[in-house]
Amino acid sequence: MKIRFIFNPCSGRNLRRPGLVAVIRDFIASRSLEANVAMTEGTGHATELARTAVHDGHELVVAVGGDGTMNEVAQGLIDSPATLGLLPCGSGNGLARHLGIPRSTMGALRLVSGIGARIAFVDTGSANGHTFCNAMGLGLDADVSRRFNRLSRRGLSGYARVAWTTLRELPSETCVISSAGRRETLEVLLIAIANSDQYGNNALIAPGARVDDGRLDLVAIKAVGLARAAMLVPRLFLGNLDSSPHVTRICGSRFLIERAVPGLIHTDGETHHTSARVEVVVKPRSLRVLVPQGSLAVPSMNCAVRRFALQLP
Numbered sequence: 001m002k003i004r005f006i007f008n009p010c011s012g013r014n015l016r017r018p019g020l021v022a023v024i025r026d027f028i029a030s031r032s033l034e035a036n037v038a039m040t041e042g043t044g045h046a047t048e049l050a051r052t053a054v055h056d057g058h059e060l061v062v063a064v065g066g067d068g069t070m071n072e073v074a075q076g077l078i079d080s081p082a083t084l085g086l087l088p089c090g091s092g093n094g095l096a097r098h099l100g101i102p103r104s105t106m107g108a109l110r111l112v113s114g115i116g117a118r119i120a121f122v123d124t125g126s127a128n129g130h131t132f133c134n135a136m137g138l139g140l141d142a143d144v145s146r147r148f149n150r151l152s153r154r155g156l157s158g159y160a161r162v163a164w165t166t167l168r169e170l171p172s173e174t175c176v177i178s179s180a181g182r183r184e185t186l187e188v189l190l191i192a193i194a195n196s197d198q199y200g201n202n203a204l205i206a207p208g209a210r211v212d213d214g215r216l217d218l219v220a221i222k223a224v225g226l227a228r229a230a231m232l233v234p235r236l237f238l239g240n241l242d243s244s245p246h247v248t249r250i251c252g253s254r255f256l257i258e259r260a261v262p263g264l265i266h267t268d269g270e271t272h273h274t275s276a277r278v279e280v281v282v283k284p285r286s287l288r289v290l291v292p293q294g295s296l297a298v299p300s301m302n303c304a305v306r307r308f309a310l311q312l313p
Helices: 022-030 045-055 066-077 094-099 106-113 140-147 156-168 227-237 303-310
Strands: 001-005 035-040 060-065 083-088 117-127 131-132 133-139 173-179 182-194 214-222 247-252 253-257 261-268 270-274 279-290
Touching: 001 022, 001 045, 022 106, 022 117, 022 227, 035 173, 045 060, 045 066, 060 066, 066 083, 066 094, 066 131, 083 094, 083 106, 106 279, 131 133, 131 261, 140 156, 140 182, 140 214, 140 261, 156 227, 156 270, 173 214, 173 247, 182 247, 247 253, 253 303
Parallel strands: 001 035, 001 060, 060 083, 083 279
Antiparallel strands: 117 131, 117 279, 133 182, 133 261, 173 182, 173 253, 182 214, 214 247, 253 279, 261 270
């Protein structure tokens, strides 16, 4: 099996681990894998490298970086015969956590080599043409992503500081949400549309969400004061955010969000300026992902897929 690792040297943890490429290459040599490492050189390059890998016959393409790197690599693999592998090195690693990908480098590398691995077909989403695998959002969600991406040092504590500052400065906005004949007008702090159950760091924005059910989960946090907003934070980590009366949750395959003016959205933490109308759709089972055999996020695939997983080196 041909494997390509796509390494983002600018991803948060990778910047602090200059020896990681050598670790990966040593692992490749020690296991006699038919594999190589390609380095990204800027925004969008990981997608190009992934498409080239597919064209060159690589069957497994491994994203080495954070959620942004994962997103770019996945864009090059959607609806292709190649499988996405994850070596999570970001600050949140939402999709990797949801799928039970080992957080340790060696654990993730062993999974990539086929030890205890299987292939799962997962859904992806699109927001005004921007692909996401884990989550997208607007309002506070997008502005926090914009500010967070400017930090030289990230992590959960950095995210919390940015979120608190943004909450104090950013006004709420009125949005009209339409899905499956339902139309609702809400004054919101943020709207998140999740494919998995979490942002990352086990912050569960959509408890119980699955990446293989052909649906997305819209979570709208209504306009509340600072004190009530602060009280919602523990719910994120306790897994009961959607039981709050200040939260609206809608499941569906397609959403239209209409706001007063154009603005920011984020897709897997990367921000984009887009129109006042945001159309979000799910693309069911459009991405193959290597996951642990014991992963509870997705059920076992058919026998042909299981046989393919067992053929990994």
